[in-house]
Amino acid sequence: MSRTVRPVPKAPVRIVHLGLGAFHRSHQAWYTQHAGDAPDWGIAAFTGRRPDAAASLSGQDGLYTVVERGDEGDTFEVVGSIVEAVDGADIGRLAGLIAAPGTAVVTLTITEAAYGLRADGRLDPKDPGVADDLQQLKAGPDGMPTTPVGRLVNALAARQAAGAGPLAVVCCDNLSHNGTVARNAVVGMAEAWDPRLAAWIDANVSFVSTSVDRITPRTTDADVEAVTAACGYRDNSPVVAEPFRNWVLSGDFPAGRPRWEDAGAVFVDDIEPYENRKLWLLNGAHSLLAYLGQLRGHTTVAEALADPACLAAVERFWDEAEANLSGAAADGADLQIPAYRVQLLARFRNARIAHHLTQIAMDGSTKLRMRAVPVLAAEREAGRTGEGAAGMIAAWVAFCGAATQEGQAIQDPLAGDIAAACALPGPDRVRALVALLNEPLSQDGGTVELVATLAAGFVRQEAQA
Template identity: 40%
Template sequence: MTGLSNATLHTLPPEVITPAYDRKSVSAGIAHIGVGNFHRAHQALYADHLLKRSGQMDWGILGIGIRHGRREEARAEAFRKQDGLFTLTEFAPDDTSTVRAVGSIVHYVSCVGGYEPIIAHLADPAIRIVSLTITEGGYYVDGDGKFQIDDPFIADDLKRDVPESAFGLVTEALRRRRESGAGPFTVLSCDNLQHNGRVAQTAFCGFAEARDASLGAWIRQNVSFPSCMVDRIAPSVTNEDIERLDKASGVADLMPVYSEDFTQWVIEDKFCAGRPEFEAVGVQMTDNVEPYEQVKLRMLNAGHSVLAFSGLMMGYRKVDEAMGDAHIVSLLENFLNDDVTPLLSPPSDVNLSAYAALVLRRFRNHAVGDQLERIASDSFSKLPVFLGQTVRELLGAGRDTHREAFVLACWAECERGRDGKGGSVEISEPTATDEQLALFKDDNLLAVLELPIFEGWETGNHQTFREAFRRYRSDLREKGPAQVIASL
């Protein structure tokens, strides 16, 4: 197999699509914090398409890694060895695939080398957009919409001369830019959050105001925080995946990534320091992201949660496996079409029935085979965003919520660490405390409904919902998930 670097691009197998531009002529105009699989399969690909166009060569990406650990060390070393290149394999449901070497990440700076170089790069006037994927729970904004300056990590970062959080690094870079006259940049959240631009503004301005009130005011007045909706399924990559992908591509890539063939990006057109020609490469620019966001979060993302928890309870571990179960598919179809669709007001160019069918098509893509445990993880952050509003609106309208009660019962049982067949389930909950996790093993099956994540769901006022939730948890243990889901 051929190694991957600038020097070997011309020697890659002919089936591999290579950058149709001179990478030596590309400079970074976008800095991205959190260069994980999703970013590389989504935003980096859009940038790769952009760089083919005349006048867009200054919109390459500066990748930034801010979390210490072995994974970051390995990623930084891989980016160094491969000159920022990586392969992306896109799989279609009909078993066809496309492999390309993505070249839009032209430089990578890691916290392995310290945080001061990161700030210096962000302060460079060439950077006009700072985008980020730091996970849904990574913004330190509580249920009341306030930035948690008292959180130990944030409190410590506020005291550091050289900060280490995304908020501290961006704040310090903006301070230097204000003093030098370089001006602000746009901060673009690409995480699965409702009103992610507003959440990002709350977090970054909250940190800045706690550090320097005048700087915080300047950021509020000058920095843009557009909302955006991102959509593409890009599973985590195991060592076995690396071997499989490299063998298929013929490229010895240290960090290949793969995804489905579907992709979507909708962005609020609000950029304080200019932007590339996003619309020329398929990005939907709009003045109102929320309707697109609601459809995606409450259908695709919520559908993923429905599939993940019911599938895990049935003993499955991958999306395509769970989609082979007729009872789970029926649950998912009814959830999308009967529960969610009537509650939404979609954009004029979105047909909800067609969207629901597309969700099912995407989930059936066995070549992608996303991991149910990955989808189920961080549910303390995800469930309020993906499912909370649907439950609240259904209860408020006096409508049936037995499917939602069942899914949450599956979630509660999965959090105990076992599926319905006795197999081990590993769900990561980075924002949950030990005391909160202990509630899943409480003899009171309703205890978990008192967790803070259910604030605003109105489940406490509906005895019918609570009784259905308790009954499903009990039945999952006594009758088994197969019998329970068949009865739905």
């Protein structure tokens, strides 16, 4: 690809995104391209830990191909809404863009583990990344914060100093009340650094909650070759996604926003029912399949769901989740949960989307707090066993135990604590692992016993017929 393939001039930067990756490019960037006023809304996207994605996209002038992979075949579309791709370490450019009066929206896909919060939802000053960034921020202009939240706080200070006015921060990570999560992290870090900045953020920055949905596996070399063969050009940065997409948003945009509703986004007053439906039914099933599926020898979601034992575990969990989901949103919209379940099964069975279980299994301690714990707690409070939700936790416990025993690294922000827990004897091990997810549940003897019993039945084995 080259600059000459752009049929129209670049849109001006009005959105800054943190967390440049495949999902952002298949979701928020796609919606922005399809907004009715897309020519007015360009995205400057910053990478997280590594600069690779920015370097690759910059070499293509920000252009890339979205491959929609359905049962009937592939379709290809060049997306050009990202007009600038930047190494996340370039905090000067980030501060300059966020301080610009034309910037109206900041979107985030920085993963659930990146917010640096304690279990009570407040900023954790003992988190290594948080502690280091606070030192960097206090160092003044020479400071180099490294976490997305630290970099954003630094940039918001530049906006305050420039008098550029209000804007919206839109969290697109898989978290309950994710706008509140983002606010707690950003305001918490600002308060610990400069209370006057925290007060300015409170008065000028809105935090929008969203529910995002589009299965987007990692791009493979075969996907790159498929684009070359089908389209006749070389794209080093395509993304592959399922045809389905969904975006529900709730919150204010004081400086304006694209007309994302033209592309199918939905704006609601109360997002919680939509969040829980997606977090529990889709993401919860993904986590369950990630751990149980790998224990049973599978590598992708489609493979795991074809295993009757995995499917039965998902259905048990879904029954419990559905029992604790409101059937309708506050605005009266029917959530259509039975139909949603049927649709999910069809999406999961799309074998042409190779959604790898190892990818989903990362950061389990963070994810299960939102996907399994609320359902299990609600079931126990209602006097039921919660076996379906306990089964998800048990699969994670067994997976962590097997990985530790085999000397495999566990990709998790609490990897050290998980390893220490796995070194304990049976019941103590289970209790310690449950405590990493939720301390009160770890004090419930019945819950710990149930998880231990279920985990004992989940052992590493060959794939089942």
